[in-house]
Amino acid sequence: MITPEKIYSLRQEIALRRPLVNCIANHVTAGYCANAVLAVGARPIMAEFEKESVGIVSAAKALSVNLGGINDSKAAAISVSAKTAHDLSVPWIIDLVGIGCSSFRLELANELIQKYSPDVIKGNRSEIFALCGIASHAEGVDSSDGTDISVCTKMAEKAASAYSAVVMMTGETDIITDGNKTVYVKNGDSLMTYVTGTGCVLGALTGCFLTAANAFDSAVSATVTMGIAGEQAAEIFRKDKSISRFAGSIIDGLFSADIDIYINKARYYENEA
Numbered sequence: 277m278i279t280p281e282k283i284y285s286l287r288q289e290i291a292l293r294r295p296l297v298n299c300i301a302n303h304v305t306a307g308y309c310a311n312a313v314l315a316v317g318a319r320p321i322m323a324e325f326e327k328e329s330v331g332i333v334s335a336a337k338a339l340s341v342n343l344g345g346i347n348d349s350k351a352a353a354i355s356v357s358a359k360t361a362h363d364l365s366v367p368w369i370i371d372l373v374g375i376g377c378s379s380f381r382l383e384l385a386n387e388l389i390q391k392y393s394p395d396v397i398k399g400n401r402s403e404i405f406a407l408c409g410i411a412s413h414a415e416g417v418d419s420s421d422g423t424d425i426s427v428c429t430k431m432a433e434k435a436a437s438a439y440s441a442v443v444m445m446t447g448e449t450d451i452i453t454d455g456n457k458t459v460y461v462k463n464g465d466s467l468m469t470y471v472t473g474t475g476c477v478l479g480a481l482t483g484c485f486l487t488a489a490n491a492f493d494s495a496v497s498a499t500v501t502m503g504i505a506g507e508q509a510a511e512i513f514r515k516d517k518s519i520s521r522f523a524g525s526i527i528d529g530l531f532s533a534d535i536d537i538y539i540n541k542a543r544y545y546e547n548e549a
Contacts, residue, residue: 277459277546278489280538283497286488287533291317295337295487299480300324300354302344302373305473308523309340309480315530316501318484324349329356339368340483341388342476343381346374351384362392367486367494371479372399376406389439395491397435398444398479401428408435425449429458442491444482444499446475452495459496462543463503465510471523478502481530496544504541505529 296319301309306322313320323332326349333339339361341354361368370389375382385407389397399407401423408431429451436443437455445451450461468474481502485494509525 277544278493278496280500280542281535282493283500283542284533284535284538286485286493286497287316287501289488290484293337293487294319295484296321296335297338297340297480297483297487298323298332298336298357299340299483300342300350300357301340301480302342302473302476304345305342305476308473308527309342309476311527312477312530313480313484315527316481316484318487320480324353326353326356329353330360333357333360333366334364336366337487338483339366340371340480341368341394342371342373342479343375343385344371344373344476346378346381346384354384355388358388358392358394367395367491368392369396369398369479369482369486370394371476372397372403372407373476374403375399376402382406389441393439394441395486396442396444396482396495397439398446398475398482398495400446400475401431404428404432404435404443404445408438425451425460429453433458442495444478444495446478446499450499450503452492452499454492457492458546459492460545460547461496461499461503462545463500463507463541465503465506467510467513467519467522468506468526470519471526473523474502474506474526477526500538500542500544501530501533502526503543504533504537507541508537
């Protein structure tokens with residue numbers, strides 16, 4: 277299993293190489309995602325115009341696709357971008373935002389995954405259940421599914437095996453699996469649900485790590501990194517009580533994380549504990 281020291285070394289590699297990451301983001305959170313990508317040392321480009329998709333994905337080192345704020349033009353750009361990434365072996369992640377409550381997004385996600393084989397599939401419990409054809413309890417883009425973690429693990433492993441991808445199922449405990457090995461990440465804070473975009477940022481961060489590591493290690497590294505930053509922001513909030521500063525404090529945490537923070541704060545396990 278990847279070590280905290282290795283996660284930090286990947287951070288250093290990203291900062292050294294400054295890879296270009298194309299993020300087709302949710303319009304609501306695009307700026308936040310771009311700042312997060314910059315905070316870990318990569319270079320974001322938020323391109324979602326179909327006619328430039330081939331050229332930009334060809335130049336990028338990774339692609340991060342978010343289904344939030346979908347419309348016809350964005351769907352077209354995503355399809356061209358995903359195809360280009362697949363054809364050129366550019367690693368990419370799809371964030372299944374809202375597929376538990378939108379048949380259009382669910383159909384689009386299935387088409388993209390089946391045709392263009394993303395390296396990482398990210399979603400909350402409701403979204404991964406929906407991808408597997410199981411009724412969920414989605415409310416908008418959020419999940420109200422309190423399903424037992426062992427059931428969630430089986431569902432995530434099923435999706436990973438079915439699509440030959442790493443699955444990130446986010447929740448109070450994040451589940452990351454390739455169908456054979458599974459890691460549980462316990463970093464993070466409940467306050468992260470009170471600001472828009474923390475899940476979107478996790479998808480963008482995964483794109484950054486995909487420029488430096490394999491899909492499984494990238495998913496674990498991004499989830500731990502985001503969770504630690506959320507915990508640091510929560511510590512600041514409990515002193516100044518400013519929820520409006522909380523999102524910015526997460527960016528600060530992403531930027532300032534050093535080796536000691538990873539060693540002392542990272543909490544992830546191969547078995548649920």
